[in-house]
Amino acid sequence: MKPPASAPAPAAPAHSGPGAGTPHSLVLALVGSGGDGVALLGDLVLGMAARQGLYGMMVQSYGPQIRGGESAAIVRLADSEVLYEGDQVDLLLCFRLRDLKRFQGALHLHSGSVVVMDREEGGDPPEWLGRTVEPPFRFPFARFEDGIEVEGPPKNMLGLGLLCRVLGWPQTLAEDALRRRFGHRRERLQANLESLATGLAVEKFPARPAPLGKGTGLFAETGNEAIARGAIAAGLKFFAGYPITPSSEVMETLIEELPAAGGRVVQAEDEIAAMGMVLGASFGGVPSMTATSGPGLSLMTEMIGLSSMAELPAIIVDCQRAGPATGMPSRTEQSDLNHAVYGGHGDFPRAVLGVFDVVHGRDIMYRAMLLAERYQLPVLVLSDAYIAQRRQIRDAETTQRPAPQRERWTEASGPARFDLTAADGVNAFRVPGDPGGTYLAAGIEHNQEGFPTADTTTHHRMNQKRFRKLEGIASETRDWFRTLGKDGAPRGIVAWGSEYGLLREWTAAHPDYRVFLPEIIHPFPLEAFETWRRGLESMAVVEMNFQGQFHRYLSSLTDLRGVRRVTRSGGTPMTAAELDRYLTEATA
Amino acid sequence: MKAKDFRSTLEPVWCTGCGDFGVLKGLTLALADLEIAPERLAVISGIGCSSRLPGYTRSYAFNSIHGRALPIASGLKFARPEITTIVVGGDGDGFSIGLGHIPHAIRRNVDLTYAVLDNGIYGLTKGQASPTSSEEFKRDRGLAGVEERPLNPLLLVLSSGCGFVARTHAGNLPHVREMFRAAIEYPGFSFLHVLAGCVTYQGPSYAETIYQRCDMLPADHDPTDLSNAMEIVRQERFALGVIYRRPPEKGAGIGERDLAAAAGVWPAVGTPEAAREMPGE
DSSP states (O other), rough: OOTTSSSSOOOTTOOOOSSSSSOOOOEEEEEETTOOHHHHHHHHHHHHHTTTTTTEEEEEEOOSSSSSSSEEEEEEEEEOOSOOSSSSSEEEEEGGGGEEEEEETOOOOOEEEEEEETTTTOOOOOOOOOOOOOOOOOOOSEEEEEEEEOOOSSSHHHHHHHHHHHTTTTTTHHHHHHHHHHHHHHHHHHHHHHHHHHHOOOSOOOOOOOOOSSSSSHHHEEEEHHHHHHHHHHHHEEEEEEEOOTTTTHHHEEEEEGGGGHHHGOOOSHHHHHHHHHHHHHHOOOOOOEEOOOOHHHHHHHHHHHHHHHOOEEEEEEEOOOOSTTTTTTTTTOOOOHHHHHHHOOOOOEEEEEEEEEHHHHHHHHHHHHHHHHHHHHEEEEEEEHHTOOEEEEEEEOOOOOOOOOOBBOOGGGGOOTOOOOOGGOOOBBBTOTTOOOOOESOOOTTTTTTTTOOOHHHHHHHHHHHHHHHHHHHHTOOOOEEETTTTEEEEEEETTTTTHHHHHHHOOOTEEEEEEESEEEEEHHHHHHHTTTTTTTEEEEEEEOOOOOHHHTTTTTTOOOOOOOOOOOOOOOOOHHHHHHHOOOOO | OOOGGGGGGOOOOOOOOOTTHHHHHHHHHHHHHHTTOGGGGEOOOOOOOOGGGGGGOOOOOOOOTTTTTTHHHHHHHHHHTEEEEEEEEHIIIIIIIITTHHHHHTTTSSSEEEEEEESSEETTTTTTTTTTOOHHHHHHOOOOTTTTTOOOOHHHHHHHOOOOEEEEEOOOOOHHHHHHHHHHHHOOEEEEEEOOOOOOTTTHHHHHHHHHHHEEETTTTTTTOOHHHHHHHTSEEEEEEEEEEEOOOSSSOOOOOOHHHTOOOOOOOOOOOOOOOOTTT
């Protein structure tokens, strides 16, 4: 199937299946206390991998404390693109054994895994990690005086040196990485280079060579960076937001990069104000967006209805986290689907898109901008913590072009801002500054001129006009979906969002499965889905939330009798082993 | 230009004798005085009786949702700084549900005029107490919140660092016109407190009663004296006129410490010395 005419040229065909087989990969888990710098270590390792043309991704996990809590970085290095962190750890580097406790259930070793731990600490890794054939390799990371740990050389730099030997990476690669990172701070660079050398000088060490890279440098970015950059490329000119985990880096990236593209960023006093500013800027004719997470989305909801009612284009990115209320802010979940599709009082049209992975983050923003601007309504983009804060190595940036902007009003467009007969329910947009175009935008029900009305018939006709937009969108987005696996495979999985990463590897290893993932969740590409499901012997809906929100949503659109529910609450991403078990146990 | 050039074809739904008529008239007169082209004008409101006002103006008007006019107007002004932006609304819209936005719009010094038409009552929802209703009034009418003291909006905006603070009375048309003109002309966030009567829920004599409590500022009033301004707004009687007008800022921010102090920009807890190395670096 060819990609839709309106989409940017993607790096790979829109419906590409998995690469050839499962990638050759190595999973590193780096565990320490906050302040040990495991995140920086993971970041450096990932950057060095990208430099060699090696693929990979990194996810972080941190304790409830801001600093001083346990922290882990999981880095998977691979010879082809990976969108999933893998089930088992091949190499565990742990600066302090007691820090492992928090990651019980999230880290699993296999018999061939290597454990690197502190020499002075003594003790053995906990049983729940799994048994390894080789005993732990002990290295003097910490410095002690009278049995008390004192400040010594940075552990993460010692670890970096050691890892270079274990992975078989040249010293110059690490030195270059440190120079790029600390070149502007000479003393710091010198100290780090010395510790690196200490780590590199280790004599006997367990060798676990990394897969070979393809030599040409690749590019690493996070989901939040990709969303921000995709939006800029699509034509974003105004952003307002409020800090919230796990979406804040969208705003932070835009603060750095949007002004250069002629745009403006405001950190608002709360999410209500952020969404208000977005609508104000959009009322001014300027492509605008915000980014938030569940609690912020709840606060924005009244204003999302206003966006639809006053017909003001707006993009709302929701980086989902485990909810409700505060929930587990740093943990992933796919539980805002109901809110995105149904949230808000009254009847109003909106579009809901789902992000598959970091690379898709850029592409999805083009599509979001296209729909928001062309149809003058709110477009929600559902990302999640697993994509948002993952740093992923990808092929060089794909070319992106700006999305078409809203049709601008002229005298010839006619007298009514909200003409009931408009094709697809969309009228030319009146931009402040245009002479003769003055009108009243309102959250109050209004007639064609925009003036307030409480007339029942007008209200119904306005609803009809506004909802006609969904018909236009459904027609335009009929092939906004991806499939995985072979057409004739007898077992089907339907899923959305970040489940894509796991399912891509799953189908590569399980040729009896095929997968359907909508890129646009609402309106749903139903025709394509019905075509895809033909001939299936069994089907399961795979998602990560307690209620099975996607299953329920789908069953409101089509017959799902006999289709099984594979769902659990969020937290850690689903593993292949879990999926295997759930697919066996799941009931309809 | 004439005032009627700034009126739409829509007829107001306000009660006969409502103070909001005077505000609409005074605003359109001021706009005509300033010769602002209607297409370069945005009038934005939330929800309430007075928030209907944008629909009666010929402008890019936006009658949005309750309490959120300031963020919407701020977004417009950030995106389109060349558009003259005026926010209107009532005391419930601005000082109750929307109060949290006021200090932040002031901190950002968004170049817009915010006029609050304060009648001390919720008119649209038929007579509930507002944050500016007096304790006596609430007791007399059996309204909620008898124990809650009324808010002093002018003290609030002055303490937030507002650069232009004025008050007028809807019944004095020439003064309303003059105050709107001065507020719109001020480069930066300007706050205009308009005392208005609600003939239905405050009674027909309320506007006059309030007016009897008003005094014009003396001719020798120094509007650059912040301490004096804060004294004036704490008085029992309502001073009418430009109570405070900070000399407009040049450039992006306030550089000089003395000027900052005079402007009501308070000592901040964040200092450059506090910006230390990032963790993990």
